[in-house]
Amino acid sequence: MTERTTERQLREAGTLASRRLAGAVAQLERHRRHQEQAATIKTADMRLLWLFSDRRPRTLRCIVDDLGLERSTVNRQVNAAMAAGLLRRYRNSAQSAHLIEATEAGLAAFEEEVRDVLESYDLAIARFDPADAQRLLDLFDRFVDVFGEIVRADV
Incomplete structure (x- = not known):
């Protein structure tokens, strides 16, 4: 608990609004996992390909x-x-470490998955009228920013 957390805030934790939001986020995550499971490229590969979508080669380090992951995890995912x-993976004569980059086939598969x-x-957004869609996106952006500030401040 931080100094900013007051007794009143603790009593109010789990309000109807926060529980409703938690339920909606959990449902969204279930939908996203369903979509990921149906994808031809799995989550770990998508994360790597997203990183390499800028077409910059990188060392394993x-x-x-x-990615902020353990070296052994990244090594296993890169090898897969x-x-x-x-x-x-290739070696550039100017560097001692191997460089890793996405293949053209990898980038094409990534773009297809992202497009889907x-x-x-x-x-989903098209089912809202334009004003509601814009409001949803604006409020969601704001919520994500504020939520990030709050959870990172507690670390």
């Missing part, structure tokens, strides 16, 4: 830092992605 033809996900978002 850089990938570890960028290379075996699937999504990434490739974004299309489902577009279809």
Whole structure:
């Protein structure tokens, strides 16, 4: 608990609004997991390909830092992605460390998956009138920013 957490705030935790939001977020996560399970590229590969979508080669150390994961986890995921033809490893004569980059096939598969996900978002947003859609996006952006400030302040 931080100094900012007051007794009153603790009593109010779990309000109808926070519980409703938690339920909606949980339902959204279930929908996202369903979509991820149906995808041809799995979550770990998508995370790697998202990182490499800027087309910049990286060392394993850089990938570890960028993803904030354990080196052994990243190494295992990179090796699996290379075996699937999504990434490739090579050595640049100017550097001692191997570089890793997305293959053209990996980037094409990534773009197809992203297109499918974004299309489902577009279809859902299209069911709102334009003003409601804009308001939803504005409020969601604000909520994510404020929530991030709150949870990061407690660390």
